[in-house]
Amino acid sequence: MQVSEILEDLPYMQLRDRAFDLARERHDFAFFLELMNHTPAAAAMATEGGSLGEISGSIVESLEAAREAFSAESVGDLEPLFVARFATYIRAHSK
Numbered sequence: 001m002q003v004s005e006i007l008e009d010l011p012y013m014q015l016r017d018r019a020f021d022l023a024r025e026r027h028d029f030a031f032f033l034e035l036m037n038h039t040p041a042a043a044a045m046a047t048e049g050g051s052l053g054e055i056s057g058s059i060v061e062s063l064e065a066a067r068e069a070f071s072a073e074s075v076g077d078l079e080p081l082f083v084a085r086f087a088t089y090i091r092a093h094s095k
Contacts, residue, residue: 007086007087007090007091008083008084008087012072012079012082012083013071013072015083015086015087015090016067016070016082016086017067018086018090019031019085019086019087019089019090020032020063020066020067020070022089022090022093022094023089023093024063026093028093029062031089032062032063032066035066035070035082035085036066036069038078038081038082039069039070039074039075039078070082
């Protein structure tokens, strides 16, 4: 990452992918769980009797589900929250 780069100015999907790729490289599954706690999908899951602790499947499947859950269309009005979170994560964990 260039020092002068303003992450918040990147297109949402590019910023999301950079944060997700970095978290995947770091094996930081907690990052994805923390993000899921802020989505409407997590609220819907809780009302249906499910929980993030009951998610089954491989990590790869979970990452693909997260990519879908965090598409620009899916996050809607929460996009600024995720832009800030992704940028913060990249700054904190980039080499």
